[in-house]
Amino acid sequence: MTNSLLPTGFRDRLPPEADASARLVRAILDTAASHGYERVQAPLAEYEASLTGSLGTSARDLLRFVDPVSGETMAVRSDITGQIGRIASTRMGHHPRPVRLSYGGPVVKLRATQLRPEREMMQVGAELIGLDNVTAAIEVVTVAIEGLKAAGVKDITLDLTMPDLLDLLKPKGDREELKAALDAKDAGAVPAALAPLIAAAGALPDALYRMRAFDKEGKLKERLDAIEAIAAAVPADIRVTLDPTERHGFEYQTWFGFSLFSAQASGEIGRGGAYRIGKEPAIGFSAYIDPLIDAGLARGERRRLFLPIGTMPQKAASLRAEGWVTVAQLTEDDSAEAQICTHVLRNGRPEPV
Numbered sequence: 001m002t003n004s005l006l007p008t009g010f011r012d013r014l015p016p017e018a019d020a021s022a023r024l025v026r027a028i029l030d031t032a033a034s035h036g037y038e039r040v041q042a043p044l045a046e047y048e049a050s051l052t053g054s055l056g057t058s059a060r061d062l063l064r065f066v067d068p069v070s071g072e073t074m075a076v077r078s079d080i081t082g083q084i085g086r087i088a089s090t091r092m093g094h095h096p097r098p099v100r101l102s103y104g105g106p107v108v109k110l111r112a113t114q115l116r117p118e119r120e121m122m123q124v125g126a127e128l129i130g131l132d133n134v135t136a137a138i139e140v141v142t143v144a145i146e147g148l149k150a151a152g153v154k155d156i157t158l159d160l161t162m163p164d165l166l167d168l169l170k171p172k173g174d175r176e177e178l179k180a181a182l183d184a185k186d187a188g189a190v191p192a193a194l195a196p197l198i199a200a201a202g203a204l205p206d207a208l209y210r211m212r213a214f215d216k217e218g219k220l221k222e223r224l225d226a227i228e229a230i231a232a233a234v235p236a237d238i239r240v241t242l243d244p245t246e247r248h249g250f251e252y253q254t255w256f257g258f259s260l261f262s263a264q265a266s267g268e269i270g271r272g273g274a275y276r277i278g279k280e281p282a283i284g285f286s287a288y289i290d291p292l293i294d295a296g297l298a299r300g301e302r303r304r305l306f307l308p309i310g311t312m313p314q315k316a317a318s319l320r321a322e323g324w325v326t327v328a329q330l331t332e333d334d335s336a337e338a339q340i341c342t343h344v345l346r347n348g349r350p351e352p353v
Contacts, residue, residue, distance in 0.1 A: 009119025054085035097130025127284030155263035306336035
């Protein structure tokens, strides 16, 4: 049926995947809440100017349309971070700093990529606004890792980056062209003096050694010391790498960035770093849980108990209090099998179907 088709890059989440999505979002948000991050909700669409204004980001990835009420150009959000920046600088501009905020919701990309064929994704994360020192960076990285672990993610790799590296080194030549060449890991397109930056990427101890050897003039010492301090606070079971030339497509990041990967899922499952909302510093992270759902995480054990007609409401309530999901029989021809139940109530006791 043509009227049941979805646009390319969009999909329905059916049981048990939709349940898993809710569990993953809740696990990460609950972890953020335990560290003092308070939940905010931003609209799915805003005026285009407000979506790009707080971080100074490009509108090229926004799905835009004209608002029939105001006649202004609106856009569906492709990233919630900018909305949190808007809220923090306006509605919560009076709040003492730093302010800790968390969020979760869908985002829509204008176009898919080979690595991410989906155009609609679920984004969940936390932002610490008003501070971007090493201590703040450690807290944000800690919350991100703890949140993913609470969601059941294992074998996590933390990839640290230095987004403003060229701004520190101030090499000759077109800065944007050099950034593009370094992003592409194209050693032939960068000056020979910068080629060692590409080769420096790897496991943290070795990468730091190569970066300190490269930094003969000491321009990067403070930054490398900060990276080392952040890595030292990471749990021992987390593999830490450093890729000094990677920016992960977040052009608004400043001195520090990171991505999170897991052997359980394909591609990047989280990213974060330092940035600015106007003149105000901030650090945050976003987790993208669709790869985790696709990997089968957080599906949980199905314990659906079929309650025959005549089951007393008090009995059903006590079973739910014990953790059962109860499914009441509503017609004589209904059955446990039809309702995909794992158990049925017989003689007052749950028994396997």
